[in-house]
Amino acid sequence: MEQKGGVGGQWLYDPSTDAGNPLGVAGVHSSIYASLRINFPRITSGFSDFPFYPTINNGGGGDGRRYPGHGEILRYIRDFCDAFGLMDAVRLNTRVVHVSLAPRSDGDGDGSMRWTVRSCATAEQGEAEEATAEELFDAVVVAVGQFTQPRILSINGMDNCNESGKDLALEIGEVAMEVHISVRSMDDGAIGLGMRKAMSRHHNLHLHSQIDCLHEDGRVVFADGSGVVADAVIYCTGYDFSFPFLDTGGLVTVDDNHVGPLFEHTFPPALAPSLSFVGIPNKVVTPLFYEVQARWVAQVLSGRRSPPSPEEMTRSTEEYHRAREVAGVPKRRSHDIFDLEYCDEFGEKHCGFPRLEEWKKELLWSAFTRLRDNDRESFRDGDDYHDSELVRPGGLALAGMAHRRRR
Numbered sequence: 001m002e003q004k005g006g007v008g009g010q011w012l013y014d015p016s017t018d019a020g021n022p023l024g025v026a027g028v029h030s031s032i033y034a035s036l037r038i039n040f041p042r043i044t045s046g047f048s049d050f051p052f053y054p055t056i057n058n059g060g061g062g063d064g065r066r067y068p069g070h071g072e073i074l075r076y077i078r079d080f081c082d083a084f085g086l087m088d089a090v091r092l093n094t095r096v097v098h099v100s101l102a103p104r105s106d107g108d109g110d111g112s113m114r115w116t117v118r119s120c121a122t123a124e125q126g127e128a129e130e131a132t133a134e135e136l137f138d139a140v141v142v143a144v145g146q147f148t149q150p151r152i153l154s155i156n157g158m159d160n161c162n163e164s165g166k167d168l169a170l171e172i173g174e175v176a177m178e179v180h181i182s183v184r185s186m187d188d189g190a191i192g193l194g195m196r197k198a199m200s201r202h203h204n205l206h207l208h209s210q211i212d213c214l215h216e217d218g219r220v221v222f223a224d225g226s227g228v229v230a231d232a233v234i235y236c237t238g239y240d241f242s243f244p245f246l247d248t249g250g251l252v253t254v255d256d257n258h259v260g261p262l263f264e265h266t267f268p269p270a271l272a273p274s275l276s277f278v279g280i281p282n283k284v285v286t287p288l289f290y291e292v293q294a295r296w297v298a299q300v301l302s303g304r305r306s307p308p309s310p311e312e313m314t315r316s317t318e319e320y321h322r323a324r325e326v327a328g329v330p331k332r333r334s335h336d337i338f339d340l341e342y343c344d345e346f347g348e349k350h351c352g353f354p355r356l357e358e359w360k361k362e363l364l365w366s367a368f369t370r371l372r373d374n375d376r377e378s379f380r381d382g383d384d385y386h387d388s389e390l391v392r393p394g395g396l397a398l399a400g401m402a403h404r405r406r407r
């Protein structure tokens with residue numbers, strides 16, 4: 001069930017994101033902005049069984065660049081759906097408004113759970129929504145993404161500027177007289193070498209410590225006592241998980257962006273396997289990690305694999321989060337998994353998914369270094385790639401193809 005009129009999720013760019021309610025509560029799902037290009041090369045940004053070749057969609061409009069714009073990802077997702085006949089399984093313009101455990105009936109002798117799902121046909125802008133439908137399902141997979149509910153922090157708790165925030169600051173700097181970037185930590189790890197390189201060329205970009213206070217007349221005071229007068233303040237502080245339709249009777253909660261308890265970020269022990277979540281982990285290789293999660297859920301729901309017992313899932317989940325806590329990972333980063341080894345083990349253990357090829361891992365690391373250290377304004381382009389030898393023969397063909405299309 002998809003509330004929008006098309007697939008693509010975040011990649012279904014909606015221009016009203018840019019012009020609508022600045023806090024993103026105008027009913028626009030996508031947080032993608034007009035100029036957005038991906039952060040990692042296309043060769044690592046596709047599903048395992050459908051290489052992300054440059055699209056030729058209906059004879060025109062493909063974007064063959066190594067780091068294409070958002071329109072190319074949307075075309076890729078649509079092509080993927082067409083290639084596998086997925087649209088037969090998607091109900092468009094259908095918003096899920098309520099999901100709750102159905103009361104057990106006498107016929108539920110097997111002890112399995114059922115879910116009541118209420119949905120409504122999504123209306124065009126300005127029209128009233130149609131009446132809701134209520135259906136009963138054996139299982140619900142929650143896959144609503146995590147980039148819709150903006151994280152509006154109290155200024156003192158401000159987090160570091162995210163990756164898109166850096167891109168936006170540089171872009172806005174081309175038209176604004178001054179851009180002041182405020183970060184919690186001024187060390188290079190937080191702001192990044194690449195951003196410093198780009199900033200050194202632009203005299204209208206200024207870096208500050210975190211904001212101490214915002215005044216109604218536009219004055220912004222930073223922690224070191226300095227200040228500026230700003231016409232606009234943009235929060236680039238991320239998003240919060242939000243499942244407004246989901247009623248689990250308190251068995252799954254969201255606390256400081258920790259969704260839990262979730263065994264391996266996917267199954268709530270008390271409700272598995274009939275309830276699962278796909279797309280919660282952050283800082284993983286996407287969409288590949290979400291594909292692996294989906295494969296695992298599909299294998300479990302079709303009976304080809306059994307999840308561990310609820311007790312074992314609970315024990316393992318508690319152990320995992322305790323270890324993260326001991327390692328000093330803040331709760332709001334509970335689902336950040338910047339660990340290729342964990343991802344490999346996840347796929348291998350839960351659904352027999354092959355480990356990521358070594359050449360792809362090296363490519364990812366080299367792309368990550370590039371994102372962090374190369375000039376922020378040009379890291380996506382340029383002729384200084386040194387990773388050709390990392391790309392397997394099929395990949396080289398892809399690179400060649402991209403080049404030809406561009407010309």
Ligand SMILES: Cc1cc2nc3c(=O)[nH]c(=O)nc-3n(C[C@H](O)[C@H](O)[C@H](O)COP(=O)(O)OP(=O)(O)OC[C@H]3O[C@@H](n4cnc5c(N)ncnc54)[C@H](O)[C@@H]3O)c2cc1C
Nearest residue numbers: 001002003009010029031038039095096144145147279286
């Ligand atoms: C600014 C920005 C930049 C990004 N850059 C990159 C990048 O460079 N590379 C990269 O790999 N990833 C990037 N991402 C992340 C990428 O967008 C996500 O990883 C991806 O979209 C996750 O897919 P998803 O299906 O889990 O969620 P989404 O894409 O958010 O899709 C969720 C879907 O659920 C639907 N939905 C939500 N609620 C309901 C409901 N109640 N009823 C029915 N349908 C509902 C939505 O309409 C949507 O179609 C970026 C994200 C943002 C916001």
